[in-house]
Amino acid sequence: MECKRQIDSLLNAPTSKPFNGVVLIAQNGKIIYSKTCGYSDLERKTSLQFNNQFVIGSISKQMTTVIVLQEYEKGHLKLNQPIRKYLPELSQDWADTVTVHHLLTHTHGIVELNRPTAFKPGTAFNYGYSSLGYDLLARIVEKTSGKSFVELSKELFKTCGMKNTFYPEKHTYSNLVKGYAEQKNGKLTVDKETFRSSVAASAFVSTAKDLTLWNESLHSGKLLKPETYKLMTTKQPSAFRNHPVFGETDYGYGITIDTKDNRLQLGQTGLVPGFVSMNFYFPKTKTSVIVLGNIVYDEDDLKKTFFYHTQILNIILEDEQAK
Numbered sequence: 001m002e003c004k005r006q007i008d009s010l011l012n013a014p015t016s017k018p019f020n021g022v023v024l025i026a027q028n029g030k031i032i033y034s035k036t037c038g039y040s041d042l043e044r045k046t047s048l049q050f051n052n053q054f055v056i057g058s059i060s061k062q063m064t065t066v067i068v069l070q071e072y073e074k075g076h077l078k079l080n081q082p083i084r085k086y087l088p089e090l091s092q093d094w095a096d097t098v099t100v101h102h103l104l105t106h107t108h109g110i111v112e113l114n115r116p117t118a119f120k121p122g123t124a125f126n127y128g129y130s131s132l133g134y135d136l137l138a139r140i141v142e143k144t145s146g147k148s149f150v151e152l153s154k155e156l157f158k159t160c161g162m163k164n165t166f167y168p169e170k171h172t173y174s175n176l177v178k179g180y181a182e183q184k185n186g187k188l189t190v191d192k193e194t195f196r197s198s199v200a201a202s203a204f205v206s207t208a209k210d211l212t213l214w215n216e217s218l219h220s221g222k223l224l225k226p227e228t229y230k231l232m233t234t235k236q237p238s239a240f241r242n243h244p245v246f247g248e249t250d251y252g253y254g255i256t257i258d259t260k261d262n263r264l265q266l267g268q269t270g271l272v273p274g275f276v277s278m279n280f281y282f283p284k285t286k287t288s289v290i291v292l293g294n295i296v297y298d299e300d301d302l303k304k305t306f307f308y309h310t311q312i313l314n315i316i317l318e319d320e321q322a323k
Helices: 002-012 057-073 100-105 132-145 149-160 208-219 226-232 307-321
Strands: 021-027 030-037 039-041 180-182 188-190 240-243 247-251 256-258 265-272 275-282 287-293
Touching: 002 030, 002 307, 021 208, 021 307, 057 100, 057 132, 057 149, 057 208, 057 226, 057 265, 057 275, 100 132, 132 149, 149 208, 208 275, 208 287, 247 256, 275 307, 287 307
Parallel strands: none
Antiparallel strands: 021 030, 021 287, 180 188, 240 247, 256 265, 265 275, 275 287
């Protein structure tokens, strides 16, 4: 395939900021391209392996979304129910107007727990792409299911056959790579802030291979009923923003939806301290494009941070459009 040569050329090109991570492209459940570049530990010069684990950033939101929607399918929660119903301990007035739907679509307006919403829930997209909403969703499903979010995520990953994907606080992973941040002087240092974010929003630990299993499970109907899956992958009112990398971007429930050029693309990018991730899926050809990196370059310019991820995606897009 021409796209394989193009990706190799991109990754092998001389540069002062080389890609450090894993690339995996799969089609119909079969790996058609895979490559590891660089190190899991820069200081020790430990080469990356395919079973190495990365923190996957906002790709985590898809997984939290499925847990929420499975609770919805069981009749344990309603999407348009104000969250006061599930979290009566909340003292804020917005608990009577913000719904599960608003949390899933980032249209809730909550900026801090103890402050009023920035706008009427459902009328705009949350400034700063709030992770707080997904933290609240994790609390809600704990109440509705009677299980911890750790248990719920573990059950989900088992269903998908994802044996190397974990909730990080359980410390059951053994192959997590170090995440690095580029400093102002160009030096790369281990980023110790990786797990400062909500796990439900951005901190699950996974591998490239496990993410192909995730895509196969989610998009083949293994996890959700057809009508629920359609709800998840439908563009939602007010759920769009000017993405710093891709421009105007539409959201469903926990996932972005791109229908440009009559081609459906579903997925997510992710950025947490030390880790840059991408997972997109093309339903027409059942193609997964997964890029996981453990060096964050140029964090002040996210187009540069995601340079390799977007270039690889563009190569696959050209190949998709030719089919």
